Amino acid sequence: MCPQCRQPMLVFELDGVEIDRCLSCRGTWLDAGELEQIARLEGGSPERLGLALRDSAPGKRGRRRCPRCRRRLRITTVGEKPAVELDRCPLGHGFWFDAGEMETLIRAFAEGEGGPVGRFFSELYRTELHSIQGG
Numbered sequence: 001m002c003p004q005c006r007q008p009m010l011v012f013e014l015d016g017v018e019i020d021r022c023l024s025c026r027g028t029w030l031d032a033g034e035l036e037q038i039a040r041l042e043g044g045s046p047e048r049l050g051l052a053l054r055d056s057a058p059g060k061r062g063r064r065r066c067p068r069c070r071r072r073l074r075i076t077t078v079g080e081k082p083a084v085e086l087d088r089c090p091l092g093h094g095f096w097f098d099a100g101e102m103e104t105l106i107r108a109f110a111e112g113e114g115g116p117v118g119r120f121f122s123e124l125y126r127t128e129l130h131s132i133q134g135g
Contacts, residue, residue: 002027003064003096015041026099029067032092038106052078068093079108
């Protein structure tokens with residue numbers, strides 16, 4: 001169930017990475033390690049991203065709950081320019097991304113041209129934006 005709107009999430013698999021996506025609020029849940037896999041597919045530095053995730057101090061408890069263990073997610077800030085505020089499971093099960101946050105974070109840690117995951121999310125967000133605007 002979606003931590004934001006409590007709707008069922010769909011699971012997409014892209015190059016071996018399972019992406020849990022809520023079509024209602026357009027949020028995304030990634031299990032532990034999947035964000036680093038996406039960064040690797042994008043030609044980015046999974047080591048830099050992993051270090052940034054480990055170094056980000058868990059902040060205050062949020063209202064959302066982890067879809068795996070049901071504990072309240074902790075709000076943490078990752079990256080610098082741009083910084084992205086994420087919801088993180090206190091037991092390390094994964095991260096919740098509001099619409100567009102994952103793409104922003106991946107771009108911040110990408111090196112070079114975007115890969116298949118970036119193109120997939122760009123197309124997904126473009127389709128969603130188009131449908132929201134009534135196109």
